[in-house]
Amino acid sequence: MEVGKIKRVAGPLVQATGLKASMYDLVLVGEEGLMSEVIGISGNKHIIQVYEDTGGVRPGEPVKETGAPLVAQLGPGILTQIYDGIQRPLPKLAEASGDFISRGLFVDGIDHKKKWEFKSVVKKGDTVKPGQAIGEVQEQLLIKHKIMVPPNLKGGAIKEIYDGNFTVDETIAVLDDGTKLFMMHKWPVRQARPVTEKLAPTIPLRTGQRVIDGFFSLAKGGTAAIPGGFGTGKTVMQQTLSKWADVDIVVYVGCGERGNEMADLLHEFPELQDPRTGRPLMERSIVYANTSNMPVAAREASVYTGMTTSEYYRDMGYDVLMTADSTSRWAEAMREMGSRLEEMPGEEGYPAYLGARLADFYERAGRAEVLNGGQGSVSIVGAVSPAGGDFTEPVTQNTLRMVKVFWALDSKLTQRRHFPSINWLDSYSLYDLDLEPWFVENVSADWNKNKRRAMAILQENAELEEIVMLVGSDALPEDQQVTLEVARMIINFWLAQSAFHPVDTFSPYKKQFDLLEAILKYRDYAFEAVQKGIPVGQITSVPSKDALAKVRLEAEYEPILAKVLTQMDAEFKALK
Numbered sequence: 001m002e003v004g005k006i007k008r009v010a011g012p013l014v015q016a017t018g019l020k021a022s023m024y025d026l027v028l029v030g031e032e033g034l035m036s037e038v039i040g041i042s043g044n045k046h047i048i049q050v051y052e053d054t055g056g057v058r059p060g061e062p063v064k065e066t067g068a069p070l071v072a073q074l075g076p077g078i079l080t081q082i083y084d085g086i087q088r089p090l091p092k093l094a095e096a097s098g099d100f101i102s103r104g105l106f107v108d109g110i111d112h113k114k115k116w117e118f119k120s121v122v123k124k125g126d127t128v129k130p131g132q133a134i135g136e137v138q139e140q141l142l143i144k145h146k147i148m149v150p151p152n153l154k155g156g157a158i159k160e161i162y163d164g165n166f167t168v169d170e171t172i173a174v175l176d177d178g179t180k181l182f183m184m185h186k187w188p189v190r191q192a193r194p195v196t197e198k199l200a201p202t203i204p205l206r207t208g209q210r211v212i213d214g215f216f217s218l219a220k221g222g223t224a225a226i227p228g229g230f231g232t233g234k235t236v237m238q239q240t241l242s243k244w245a246d247v248d249i250v251v252y253v254g255c256g257e258r259g260n261e262m263a264d265l266l267h268e269f270p271e272l273q274d275p276r277t278g279r280p281l282m283e284r285s286i287v288y289a290n291t292s293n294m295p296v297a298a299r300e301a302s303v304y305t306g307m308t309t310s311e312y313y314r315d316m317g318y319d320v321l322m323t324a325d326s327t328s329r330w331a332e333a334m335r336e337m338g339s340r341l342e343e344m345p346g347e348e349g350y351p352a353y354l355g356a357r358l359a360d361f362y363e364r365a366g367r368a369e370v371l372n373g374g375q376g377s378v379s380i381v382g383a384v385s386p387a388g389g390d391f392t393e394p395v396t397q398n399t400l401r402m403v404k405v406f407w408a409l410d411s412k413l414t415q416r417r418h419f420p421s422i423n424w425l426d427s428y429s430l431y432d433l434d435l436e437p438w439f440v441e442n443v444s445a446d447w448n449k450n451k452r453r454a455m456a457i458l459q460e461n462a463e464l465e466e467i468v469m470l471v472g473s474d475a476l477p478e479d480q481q482v483t484l485e486v487a488r489m490i491i492n493f494w495l496a497q498s499a500f501h502p503v504d505t506f507s508p509y510k511k512q513f514d515l516l517e518a519i520l521k522y523r524d525y526a527f528e529a530v531q532k533g534i535p536v537g538q539i540t541s542v543p544s545k546d547a548l549a550k551v552r553l554e555a556e557y558e559p560i561l562a563k564v565l566t567q568m569d570a571e572f573k574a575l576k
Contacts, residue, residue, distance in 0.1 A: 010340050035086060077111050244275065335350045419497065525572040
C-alpha cells in the first residue's frame with residue numbers, strides 16, 4: 001500500500017499527496033494513525049476527513065492507505081453494544097484508554113475472542129446463494145442471529161460445514177470453489193445492502209400511541225420525521241417508540257446530541273424494560289453514541305454505520321426501527337465539512353447536496369423481500385432540531401420532501417403538559433390509503449371513518465377557538481358549544497397519553513377504536529339533544545361523559561366501557 005504525506009491541516013480536514021486511494025477509502029493519518037476517510041480527489045491531492053481530533057498533527061507526517069472503505073463488522077455480538085460513530089464499542093475504548101479516548105485507538109466492533117454456538121441449517125452438498133442463511137446463533141433470548149452468505153459472494157455448493165462453538169474468525173463452512181465462510185463479514189457503510197424486491201407499505205407499525213396509530217400511522221418500512229424545538233419531547237418520544245413499537249430490533253443513533261443528554265440516555269436506555277419479555281430492552285437494541293463535542297466527521301459516519309447495521313438485521317427477516325437523533329446535527333457536520341472544502345454554499349450555508357444526502361439515507365428504509373426469501377423491514381424515525389423551532393429552515397424542508405409521516409412537536413402543547421406533544425393540525429401521514437385495507441380487515445370497517453370525523457371536529461374546534469378568544473364560548477350557537485366540548489374530550493381523553501402510567505403508556509388498536517367511538521357516540525347523543533332544545537349545560541354535565549376519561553387508564557376496560565355507554569344511553573333518554 002502507498003504511503004503519502006500530509007500537505008495541509010484544517011481542523012478535521014487534511015490534504016495529502018502521494019496516495020493512490022479511491023474515493024471513500026479509509027486511510028490512517030499522522031504518526032498516531034488517526035482513522036480517516038477520503039472525501040475528495042483533485043489531481044495528485046487527496047482530501048481526507050479525520051474521524052478524530054487533529055490537534056498536533058503537522059504537514060509532512062505520513063498517511064497510510066488501507067485499501068478498503070469504511071466498513072461495519074457484522075456478526076453475532078452486535079446487540080446490546082454501545083458504539084461510537086465508527087462502530088468502536090465505548091466500554092472497550094474505556095478499558096483500553098480510560099474515560100478519555102486515546103487518539104489512533106482501534107477496537108473491533110465485535111468481540112473476536114468470544115465463542116458462539118453455531119447450528120447449521122444446510123448440509124454438505126447443498127447449493128447456497130448470496131444472502132442465504134447457512135446456520136443460526138442464539139444471540140439473545142428472543143433473537144436468533146442468522147449466519148448468511150455475504151451478499152457480495154457468488155455462493156456455490158457446500159463442501160464442508162461444521163457445527164459447534166467458534167469465534168467469528170474461525171471457518172464454519174467451505175464452498176466448492178474453496179471460499180471460506182465465517183460468522184462475521186464486513187460491509188461498506190455507504191453502500192446499501194441488496195434485496196430481492198422492495199414491497200409496498202401495507203402493514204402499519206404499531207406504536208401504542210393513540211395520536212400516532214389513530215391519526216398519523218407509520219407503515220413498517222416507512223419513514224417519519226419528528227421536528228421540534230428544545231424541550232418538546234423528541235428524545236422521550238423516540239424512547240417510547242423504541243420500547244413499544246412492533247419491531248424486533250431497535251437501532252438508536254445519537255448523532256451530535258449534547259453530551260449530558262447522551263449520558264442520561266446511556267444510563268436510562270439500558271434500564272428500559274422490554275414489555276414483551278420483562279427483560280432489559282437493551283437485549284434487542286444497539287446504540288450509537290456520537291456527542292456534539294466529538295469530531296464532526298464521525299458524526300456523519302454514525303448515520304451510515306447505524307443504517308448498515310439495521311439493514312443487516314433486516315436481511316435476517318427481522319423488523320428494525322432505526323431512530324436518528326438528530327439529522328440536523330448530521331447536516332451541520334456536512335455544512336462544516338463543506339465550508340472547509342470551500343464548496344459553493346447553498347441555502348443558509350448548507351451544501352448544495354444536502355437534499356441528495358438526506359434522500360440517500362431515507363431511501364434505504366423499506367419493507368423488502370430479502371435475498372434468503374423472507375421478509376424484513378427498516379423503519380426510520382429521524383428527529384430534526386430546527387433552530388428556534390423554525391420549520392421553514394432547509395433541513396426540515398428537505399426532510400419533509402423525503403419522508404411520508406410528519407409528527408410536528410409543539411412547544412405550546414408541552415407548556416400545557418399535553419403529551420405526546422404532537423400537533424394534530426400540523427402533522428400528517430401519507431400512508432393512510434395504503435394502510436386503510438389493513439385496518440378495515442384487522443380492526444374495524446369504521447376505523448378510517450371515525451378518524452376522519454374526529455379530525456373534522458378538531459379542525460372546526462381550532463376555528464371556533466379564535467372566536468371564543470374574542471367573544472367567549474357563551475356567544476356561540478349551542479351546536480358549536482357542543483363541538484368545543486367534544487373536541488376537548490378528544491384532546492384530553494384520547495390524544496393525551498402518559499408515558500409513565502403502567503396502562504396508559506400503551507394502547508392497543510381495539511382500545512383506541514373503542515374509546516374514540518365512545519366519544520363520537522356522546523357527540524351524536526349531544527347533537528340530538530340540542531335539536532330537541534335541551535340546554536347545553538345539561539348535555540355537558542352528564543356523569544357518564546367524565547367517566548369516559550377514566551376508561552383509558554383501565555387494563556380490562558371493555559366491561560367498564562360497556563357500563564359507561566349503558567349509563568350514557570340512560571342519561572340522555574332522561575334529559576328533558
